[in-house]
Structure formats: structure tokens, C-alpha cells
Amino acid sequence: MNTWLKALPKAELHLHIEGTLEPEQMFELAARNGVTLPYASVDEVRAAYEFSDLQSFLDLYYQGMTVLHTEQDFFELAMAYFARAHDDGVVHVELSFDPQPHLARGVALGVPFEGLERAMREAERRYDISSALIMSFVRDRPADEALDVLEQAQPWHHQLAAIGLDSAEVGNPPEKFTAVFERARELGIPRLAHAGEEGPAGYISGALDALDVCRIDHGVRCLEDAALVERLRSKRMPLTVCPLSNVYLRVVERLEDHPLPMLLEQGLKVTLNSDDPAYFGGGMLNNFIACHAAFGWEQAIFRQLARHALEEAFMDDERRSRLL
Ligand code: ES4
Ligand code: ZN
Numbered sequence: 001m002n003t004w005l006k007a008l009p010k011a012e013l014h015l016h017i018e019g020t021l022e023p024e025q026m027f028e029l030a031a032r033n034g035v036t037l038p039y040a041s042v043d044e045v046r047a048a049y050e051f052s053d054l055q056s057f058l059d060l061y062y063q064g065m066t067v068l069h070t071e072q073d074f075f076e077l078a079m080a081y082f083a084r085a086h087d088d089g090v091v092h093v094e095l096s097f098d099p100q101p102h103l104a105r106g107v108a109l110g111v112p113f114e115g116l117e118r119a120m121r122e123a124e125r126r127y128d129i130s131s132a133l134i135m136s137f138v139r140d141r142p143a144d145e146a147l148d149v150l151e152q153a154q155p156w157h158h159q160l161a162a163i164g165l166d167s168a169e170v171g172n173p174p175e176k177f178t179a180v181f182e183r184a185r186e187l188g189i190p191r192l193a194h195a196g197e198e199g200p201a202g203y204i205s206g207a208l209d210a211l212d213v214c215r216i217d218h219g220v221r222c223l224e225d226a227a228l229v230e231r232l233r234s235k236r237m238p239l240t241v242c243p244l245s246n247v248y249l250r251v252v253e254r255l256e257d258h259p260l261p262m263l264l265e266q267g268l269k270v271t272l273n274s275d276d277p278a279y280f281g282g283g284m285l286n287n288f289i290a291c292h293a294a295f296g297w298e299q300a301i302f303r304q305l306a307r308h309a310l311e312e313a314f315m316d317d318e319r320r321s322r323l324l
Helices: 002-007 023-033 042-048 054-067 071-087 099-104 110-127 143-152 154-159 174-186 201-211 220-224 226-235 243-248 260-265 284-295 299-312 317-323
Strands: 010-016 090-097 130-138 160-166 192-195 215-218 238-241 269-272
Touching: 002 284, 010 215, 010 238, 010 269, 010 284, 010 299, 023 042, 023 054, 023 071, 054 099, 071 090, 071 110, 090 110, 090 160, 099 110, 099 130, 099 143, 110 130, 110 154, 130 143, 143 174, 154 160, 160 174, 160 215, 174 192, 174 201, 192 201, 201 215, 201 220, 201 226, 215 220, 220 226, 220 238, 220 260, 238 260, 238 299, 243 284, 260 269, 260 284, 269 284, 269 299, 284 299, 299 317
Parallel strands: 010 090, 090 130, 130 160, 160 192, 192 215, 215 238, 238 269
Antiparallel strands: none
């Protein structure tokens, strides 16, 4: 089954590129850029990956990304991920990045945009992996700042497949970002948002109503509201579910307790994704393998999940029909 899961052409729709930073590369970039890390060794970093909730992870995630300084750093980060994704049988990656923490430490917007763009072109050449770029706003920062970043990013809007919304969810409801998302809509940029990861089902409805999103990242708490489930099903709204992430961040205690089988039973358009693979026990293939171990799904289920992702990917239709 593992060989078959590896060979299954997979599209990854929910991936934070800063969350692909492995400890070895963290040390390498820290040395190159003269950044002092609060860890003595790679093993010490890995030992710190014991999370009690989303915030305890975010603290390490923001700390880790401080080693990224130059276009070349972002290029190497993404290339290392594309190589691992290719090994996992991934044929398409939608990578999101968080410009605000980078800007806050003096890394100009063009640095991630140019470095990631170069890696995306190289991945196409080297691995025949297609990709799309998503710029995500961190919801625990002010909405005015997000709006300002959207305007500042104007020279790179043509590179963007979509904008997203991530970081600390509870206490930062989607409605806070209505004006930013309205502006993106005017600009013709598609919109996504994390919702219903730690936050309640009402944040998923809020993302649909206030932000006009075409995809919900996570969305696992939708099951708390039957009317919302019906709404998501009738719209065929994709949910980018991240099984191992949900275990590591204690959204569920064990994968066996995950609502994935129920989401599928409800007829929802579920996809499987890795979220922050360096922090959450591995990439796409590990997520697929873990679901097989936990739920015993047959090939038809995995085919359906992979088809959902290909159908919803920001990908040219000729390539899509070849892969479907
Ligand atoms: C994230 Cl798992 C998760 N949730 C919310 N925001 C994030 N940013 C990076 N990983
Ligand atoms: Zn995420």
C-alpha cells in the first residue's frame, strides 16, 4: 500500500513554506547569516518540538524562520522541500508564505517573492512539479497592516494564485479582515483562510460570509454545526485537512479520533495536506500512510482525496486533465 500511495499523483494545497525548515537547514542558514539560535544542536531543536496547542508551535515556527535572510535562503528552503515532495510522489504544490514576520525583521517583500519564484520555476524544470504561490496574512497582527502589505505587494500580484489567512485563530475572527479581503476581491485575487482549526464553526461561516473564500484551510470543526456542513457540501467547498498537524497541535488526541472519516461520510470535499512538515512528523506521503494506518481506507478513498486536490488546484487545465 505504501508503494501505491507514493506512486499516487498528489497535489498539496496547504503548505507553509516556512514550516518546511528542517533543523539541519536551520543551523546551516543560521551559521551563514550570523543568527544565534537558542539551541546547541539539531537534536535539541527536535526535542523542542513538543506542542501543547497552536500557539506553542507558532512560537517555535516564528523563531525558526529568523534564519531566512536572502533570496537565496528562500530559494534553497523551497528547493529542499520540492526535492522531498518529489520523493513523496507530489506533482503540484501550493506554497504559502507569511510576509509580515519577515518584514518585521527587515526582510523586504521582494526577497521571499523572488527567491520562491525562482525555486518554483526550477522545480518545474527539475521535477516536473507545478506550483502556485499564496501570500498569507497573520491574523494576530492588525488588519491595517495586512491591507498595507497587500498594497505594497502590487509589483508581485501577478505571481499570486491567492491570499490566505493564518496564525493564532482564536480571538482573531475572519470579520477582522473583511476590508483586506474585499480589496483582494477588487484586485481579482482569489481568497483562502484558515478556519475551524482551533477556532469554532462560526469562524468557518464567517470566512464564507465576510471573506468570500474559495477554500477553507483545516475546517475540521465544521461538524459542530449541521447547517454549516450542509452549506459546505452543497457548495462543494474544499477543506484542506492536515491530519498529522492536527495530532501534533492536539486538535485531536490521536489520529484514530480524527473527524476525517466523518467529514467524508458527510460528502465534503476533503483534501489531505502536510501544513508544516518539518514540525509535524513528515510530508504528504507520511500523512497518507498515517491515514491508512489509522482508518484502514482502501485505494478508492485515497484516489478520491487526491482527485479533490487536483480538481481544486490553481493549475492550468491542460495539466489538470492529464493528471486526473
Ligand atoms: C500554521 Cl498549523 C498553522 N495554523 C495556523 N497558522 C499557521 N501558520 C503556520 N502553520
Ligand atoms: Zn496551515
